[in-house]
Amino acid sequence: MSELTHINASGEANMVDVSDKAVTSREARAEAWVLMTPDTLALIVEGRHHKGDVFATARIAGIMAAKKTSDLIPLCHPLALSKVEVKLEADGERGGVRIESYCKLAGQTGVEMEALTAASVAALTIYDMCKAVQKDMLIDGVRLLEKRGGKSGEFKAK
Structure with a gap:
């Protein structure tokens, strides 16, 4: 196992120099799933949700979250992101x-945490918008893809 980079010689947490x-150039892709009943999924896809466009709201939330990652994760560096994209796709089979x-x-440190944060917050936003309809949705499979x-x-990822 490699050395933990956020721990100094004294065993204390620190920000990496x-x-x-x-x-x-640095790029990262991440994914997350929000699993739900067919009725809840249909409500979103058909645009019948009383709170508005669930996908548009989750997309904007994910983009905003990527830009705020260093405010949320204590030892992350603030980054000048040049691109953030959040795609959402309904999957009836799953x-x-x-x-x-x-x-x-273009920077001195990677964007993995920003990609993971974007996917996670987009998933949380979907949950928040749909919890009145279904409380037992499952956020699953949050992971770095590449x-x-x-x-x-x-x-x-394999």
Whole structure:
């Protein structure tokens, strides 16, 4: 197992110094699922939800969350993101909504946490908007799909 980078020699949490790292293009994709009944999914897809467009609201929430990641995760660096994208897709076979986020920048540290935060907050927003209809929805499968750039190179989930 590799060394934990956010722990100093004394065992204390600290923010990693990235000042000597090269500025490179960095990208990350993440996903999350919100599993629900067919009736709840139909309400969203057919645009019959009384609170409005669930997908549009979740998309904006995910984008906003990516930009606020360093405010939410204590040791994350504030980043000047150049691109944030949140895609939502209804999946009747699995019974829910698949969320995929994408973040990109030219910087000294990766954007994995921003992509994961975007997908997570989009999922939470769907839950929030639909909880009056179904309280037992399940947020599931939040994970990093891939990342590119930086010293550790490429990663792609299996």
